[in-house]
Amino acid sequence: MIESSHLPAGGEGGRRPGGDARVPKTAFNHLVFWFLFAQGGIIAAILIPVHVLIQGILGPLNIVTVVDRHYDTWVSALGNPIVKLYLLVLIAAPFFHFAHRIRYLIVDLGFKAGKSMPAQVVFYGGAVVVTLITIWVLLTTVPIGS
Amino acid sequence: MSTSEANATPREYPWRMPANWWTRSRHYFWYIVREFTAVPLALWLLWLLVEIKRAGDGPARYSPHGSAPFVIFSVVVLLFSLYHSFTFLSLAGSILHFKLLDRPVSASVIVMSQFAAWAVASGVIGFFLVWLGR
Amino acid sequence: MDFESYDVLVVGGGLAGLRAAIAAVEANPRVKVGLVSKVYPMRSHTVSAEGGAAAVMRPEDSYQTHAFDTIKGSDYLADQDVVEAFVREAPLEIIQMEHWGCPWSRDPDGKISVRPFGGMTTWRTCFAADKSGFHMLHTVFQTSLKYPQITRHDEAFVTKLLIEDSRCVGVVALDIRTGRFDAITAKTTILATGGLGRVYAFSTNGNICTGDGMALAYRAGVGLKDMEMVQFHPTGLPFTGILITEAVRGEGGYLLNNGGERFLKRYVPNKMELGPRDIISRAMITEFEEGRGFEGPHGKYMHLDVRHLGEAVIDRKLPFMRELGREFVGIDIVKDPIPVRPVQHYMMGGVDADISGETPILGLYAAGECANVGLNGGNRLGSNSLSECLVFGAAAGRAAAHYASSAKPVTANPVDAMLWDEAHRVETEYLEKKSGNERIAVIREEMQKEMDDGAGVFRTREGLSKLVRNLGGLRERFEKVKIEDSSRTFNTEILAALELDFMLEVSSAVAFSALAREESRGAHARRDFPERDDAKFLKHTLAFHTKTLAPRLEYRDVTITNFKPQARTY
Amino acid sequence: MPEKRISIHATRYDPEHDKEPRLQTYDIPFSDESMVVLDALNYIKSHVDGSLSYRWSCRMGICGSCGMMVNGTPKLTCSAFLRDYWPRAVVVQPLNNFPLIRDLVIDMDDFMHKLKSIKPWIIRKQEIPLGAGEHRQTSDQIDEFRQFSECINCMLCYAACPVYGLNNEFLGPAATALARRYNLDSRDEGLKQRLPVLAESEGVWECSFVGECSVVCPKGVDPAKAIQQTKLDTTMRFVLPYGNRE
Numbered sequence A: 001m002i003e004s005s006h007l008p009a010g011g012e013g014g015r016r017p018g019g020d021a022r023v024p025k026t027a028f029n030h031l032v033f034w035f036l037f038a039q040g041g042i043i044a045a046i047l048i049p050v051h052v053l054i055q056g057i058l059g060p061l062n063i064v065t066v067v068d069r070h071y072d073t074w075v076s077a078l079g080n081p082i083v084k085l086y087l088l089v090l091i092a093a094p095f096f097h098f099a100h101r102i103r104y105l106i107v108d109l110g111f112k113a114g115k116s117m118p119a120q121v122v123f124y125g126g127a128v129v130v131t132l133i134t135i136w137v138l139l140t141t142v143p144i145g146s
Numbered sequence B: 001m002s003t004s005e006a007n008a009t010p011r012e013y014p015w016r017m018p019a020n021w022w023t024r025s026r027h028y029f030w031y032i033v034r035e036f037t038a039v040p041l042a043l044w045l046l047w048l049l050v051e052i053k054r055a056g057d058g059p060a061r062y063s064p065h066g067s068a069p070f071v072i073f074s075v076v077v078l079l080f081s082l083y084h085s086f087t088f089l090s091l092a093g094s095i096l097h098f099k100l101l102d103r104p105v106s107a108s109v110i111v112m113s114q115f116a117a118w119a120v121a122s123g124v125i126g127f128f129l130v131w132l133g134r
Numbered sequence C: 001m002d003f004e005s006y007d008v009l010v011v012g013g014g015l016a017g018l019r020a021a022i023a024a025v026e027a028n029p030r031v032k033v034g035l036v037s038k039v040y041p042m043r044s045h046t047v048s049a050e051g052g053a054a055a056v057m058r059p060e061d062s063y064q065t066h067a068f069d070t071i072k073g074s075d076y077l078a079d080q081d082v083v084e085a086f087v088r089e090a091p092l093e094i095i096q097m098e099h100w101g102c103p104w105s106r107d108p109d110g111k112i113s114v115r116p117f118g119g120m121t122t123w124r125t126c127f128a129a130d131k132s133g134f135h136m137l138h139t140v141f142q143t144s145l146k147y148p149q150i151t152r153h154d155e156a157f158v159t160k161l162l163i164e165d166s167r168c169v170g171v172v173a174l175d176i177r178t179g180r181f182d183a184i185t186a187k188t189t190i191l192a193t194g195g196l197g198r199v200y201a202f203s204t205n206g207n208i209c210t211g212d213g214m215a216l217a218y219r220a221g222v223g224l225k226d227m228e229m230v231q232f233h234p235t236g237l238p239f240t241g242i243l244i245t246e247a248v249r250g251e252g253g254y255l256l257n258n259g260g261e262r263f264l265k266r267y268v269p270n271k272m273e274l275g276p277r278d279i280i281s282r283a284m285i286t287e288f289e290e291g292r293g294f295e296g297p298h299g300k301y302m303h304l305d306v307r308h309l310g311e312a313v314i315d316r317k318l319p320f321m322r323e324l325g326r327e328f329v330g331i332d333i334v335k336d337p338i339p340v341r342p343v344q345h346y347m348m349g350g351v352d353a354d355i356s357g358e359t360p361i362l363g364l365y366a367a368g369e370c371a372n373v374g375l376n377g378g379n380r381l382g383s384n385s386l387s388e389c390l391v392f393g394a395a396a397g398r399a400a401a402h403y404a405s406s407a408k409p410v411t412a413n414p415v416d417a418m419l420w421d422e423a424h425r426v427e428t429e430y431l432e433k434k435s436g437n438e439r440i441a442v443i444r445e446e447m448q449k450e451m452d453d454g455a456g457v458f459r460t461r462e463g464l465s466k467l468v469r470n471l472g473g474l475r476e477r478f479e480k481v482k483i484e485d486s487s488r489t490f491n492t493e494i495l496a497a498l499e500l501d502f503m504l505e506v507s508s509a510v511a512f513s514a515l516a517r518e519e520s521r522g523a524h525a526r527r528d529f530p531e532r533d534d535a536k537f538l539k540h541t542l543a544f545h546t547k548t549l550a551p552r553l554e555y556r557d558v559t560i561t562n563f564k565p566q567a568r569t570y
Numbered sequence D: 001m002p003e004k005r006i007s008i009h010a011t012r013y014d015p016e017h018d019k020e021p022r023l024q025t026y027d028i029p030f031s032d033e034s035m036v037v038l039d040a041l042n043y044i045k046s047h048v049d050g051s052l053s054y055r056w057s058c059r060m061g062i063c064g065s066c067g068m069m070v071n072g073t074p075k076l077t078c079s080a081f082l083r084d085y086w087p088r089a090v091v092v093q094p095l096n097n098f099p100l101i102r103d104l105v106i107d108m109d110d111f112m113h114k115l116k117s118i119k120p121w122i123i124r125k126q127e128i129p130l131g132a133g134e135h136r137q138t139s140d141q142i143d144e145f146r147q148f149s150e151c152i153n154c155m156l157c158y159a160a161c162p163v164y165g166l167n168n169e170f171l172g173p174a175a176t177a178l179a180r181r182y183n184l185d186s187r188d189e190g191l192k193q194r195l196p197v198l199a200e201s202e203g204v205w206e207c208s209f210v211g212e213c214s215v216v217c218p219k220g221v222d223p224a225k226a227i228q229q230t231k232l233d234t235t236m237r238f239v240l241p242y243g244n245r246e
């Protein structure tokens, strides 16, 4: 059997829907997510290990005295607005990093749903919720100056 | 004689990503571990939030968390957080690009300075955590 | 269904073909251009060119000297009007490449750098480190994507030219992926299919350099010009034949024999390592024969030594050479000399075409290595070829676009019949024939060995006569070739068979042309006729296809304008 | 001494006869220390089984056509030495993450379209005429983009990138590296036209910095760096105050 033809179409398109004809648009949501991810990542990288080491291990083992081991010191530290601000950054910023990573991890493990709009709302919305909770906790637990 | 329909590539064997792809190479495995660090780190920060909340319990009922399981958990988190710091700082360092006096700053210098910043920050924070706890 | 056809169809996605396609569109934005290539364009063998492209770029330099160097290099077989036009166009093409983004290496003042090259009296080879061909090819290819008028047919193998009333109206191509035959019709067709290095066993050329375009034109009745002129490059890596660029010598590398001696002082005392390729290759073979070569597992070799240049120069100007040394020989050229030996490299001969690429067949053009426009004569100077692809690729593109705008359209009727015939021929000769017992590779390897032996650096009547006899035998055996692969999808075995068919065709053109030229000129060195014979052979050989293996040979005078033939010494 | 031999397991798939790809084993002489995997395939095709299909041309690591999975890693088979595997067997498979056409031949049309989509040519507001000569460019300016111009389109990076494997709409490493090559070229003014392609949702944001693309790249292109830098630059354009916008 001989199949033959004139002028085969130079197959246009590729695997992206719409092929060569579609008009690309900057995805600002992803741009913002990535920016927050990067900020959170660097903050997590620089700040978290020392907290874990001191507050999670050395303090509980009584190797050193640590601010949160005693009610007095902990409360007086928490009353300081600079400390509050610091803790807000320490806790809130990394959550945008975590949200991003976990969402991508889900996609990597084969769950396409991780890409969907609901997933974006859940994950980054989750980070916003953690931020709000942190603010609330910081403002209500030990009011400034007490 | 037809043109485009005949050109539709038939019978290609499609690529399917196996679900366990990340177990097939060391690099992929460590990449997944890197992404996974987010989970323990997030848990630990949530604990810290709880620790802050506890300050509202009043002097009598205040009891900071210090159980053995918690310490073990922290040790594990520390390993993950160190892995996160090492990978993030070296990767972030290698992509930053600055110019100083019109010469591009080499990636290794940037990475070094990132690690230096980490060391300094850890020192300062560590100092305050301990000093404020006197 | 409308009968669609291109205005200009380019066969070949190398530097010449892509340049032609762009030139056609720029000459007339309304032309529709098709580009057929048996590999994705960026895989074309231009990609491996290393050294650079020659053009007069400096005030100290002149068109006159570039022309003279080229003509002297050609051993006076170049057509001087063509050379003179070429040297004027080349600088513009280099600048055009620059405007398209080619990352040429630069001087401190930001201008395009030049380096010395063999046979050139002054520095005029523009380069992009030592990946010039790679950068140039990717630059034109990527630039070609800008033009919606150009439609590509990647991985389509042209098996035949469609000739109707002695006019070329397109090609028949085998779509490699589907195995379907297509008639791709056009008012004009430009052949830019590159060289034929694969007819030799030891060659710098890639697997795709099988002389297809030459064979296609030859079968369609166009003469093949000066096919005896095959260039051997002095410095190939033994075993693989990977090229070590002439730029290594341009930058100051030494060629040393087994006594550590710069033996070229006995052959080209004034030029030493920067002598022309034909003479240096012969010098090396002579040294080998007189026992002054190194012995290795893959035959005799010489040392090419760049250690004295120092690591900084090597890394800035020859980084790819260091990479090749490390990857393919396991040496660091900063610390070790490079083993090299002469290797088939380039085909001066090719499809007979004039200064604008026109062949004697109406509507058929040729450019690049597959064409012979009369630029290279008996020996091409290194770095003239990339410039040639640009200058004559562009010329052919413009000429074709111009002709296409007035040519009458192609009609469906005879084309359908021709397409059917050709598809049927390939089907019955290869796919459906189950009786054969000859392996393609065996015939190919024998042909390559015969060509190495008979039509190598030095030739003799005995050797060439034996070669033509044996090629005849191989042709007969080829009739009984066996194809194991019965699939239509990406059947590379059929391609190998079609290519071997083409290679046998062009090999015999080489062999017969060489046998008939009873003199030594340029790359054609006859031991039995060691002198140049201007009285009898200051002429182009033209080989025409016949029913038998032996072509009909004709001769045509060389065009001489300002440069009278002199003795060629360096 | 008996002749040294090596086993090659190569993927076979003929869509006209096979439902799915399978491995076929060939036992061939390993006659020369400098043999590469491609030589082994050529030996098989020439002397054992003429129907084995694969792409190759230059045999010098520059045309980019001979990329395959060699023992699970994407490699240029013309520069993968058998001596590095022997006496183990060598498993040669088509590049991961692409549809398979035949045996070891993958369909890379997708990349050809992505390449075109990033407009890989010099874009200028005002072309300068040829007669005006070349644009001046210093070596430092070339060094800005040189690395990204070395891409041979071999597709090893795409084969190594799991993100592309999961979602082939992702623009991917080499195409981004080439976009960056032009964006960083002092002669080019097309950044604004390329940005939307790079920064759309299937553009650079898809990349989660696995980094394997740069590990396997045979030409030191570092596409991972190109992608992350593109993310950073794009973000900075919008995040920083107006002064930084063009």
Ligand SMILES: Cc1cc2nc3c(=O)[nH]c(=O)nc-3n(C[C@H](O)[C@H](O)[C@H](O)COP(=O)(O)OP(=O)(O)OC[C@H]3O[C@@H](n4cnc5c(N)ncnc54)[C@H](O)[C@@H]3O)c2cc1C
Residues within 6 Å of the ligand: C011, C012, C013, C014, C015, C016, C017, C036, C037, C038, C039, C040, C041, C044, C045, C046, C047, C048, C049, C050, C051, C052, C053, C054, C132, C133, C156, C157, C158, C159, C192, C193, C194, C195, C204, C205, C206, C208, C209, C212, C213, C243, C245, C345, C346, C367, C368, C369, C370, C382, C383, C384, C385, C386, C387, C389
């Ligand atoms: C290792 C090496 C180094 C070199 N270095 C230099 C140098 O430094 N300076 C210099 O000036 N020159 C150099 N040359 C020579 C120069 O590179 C070549 O002459 C030139 O690149 C040829 O270009 P081309 O466009 O004619 O052909 P190619 O680049 O070979 O392209 C041929 C095209 O034709 C297509 N084709 C062939 N047959 C068919 C068919 N049947 N159907 C469809 N398509 C077909 C192929 O797919 C390909 O796209 C070098 C050559 C080699 C081998």
Ligand code: SF4
Residues within 6 Å of the ligand: D150, D151, D152, D153, D154, D155, D156, D157, D158, D173, D174, D177, D213, D216, D217, D218, D219, D220, D221, D222, D223
């Ligand atoms: S970036 Fe590297 S691996 Fe990817 S296609 Fe280009 S050369 Fe190949």
Ligand code: F3S
Residues within 6 Å of the ligand: D160, D161, D162, D163, D164, D172, D173, D206, D207, D208, D209, D210, D211, D212, D213, D214, D223, D224, D227
């Ligand atoms: S491997 Fe893929 S995820 Fe990014 S860094 Fe490279 S493109």
Ligand code: FES
Residues within 6 Å of the ligand: D056, D057, D058, D059, D060, D061, D062, D063, D064, D065, D066, D067, D076, D077, D078, D079
């Ligand atoms: S054959 Fe060209 S890159 Fe391997």
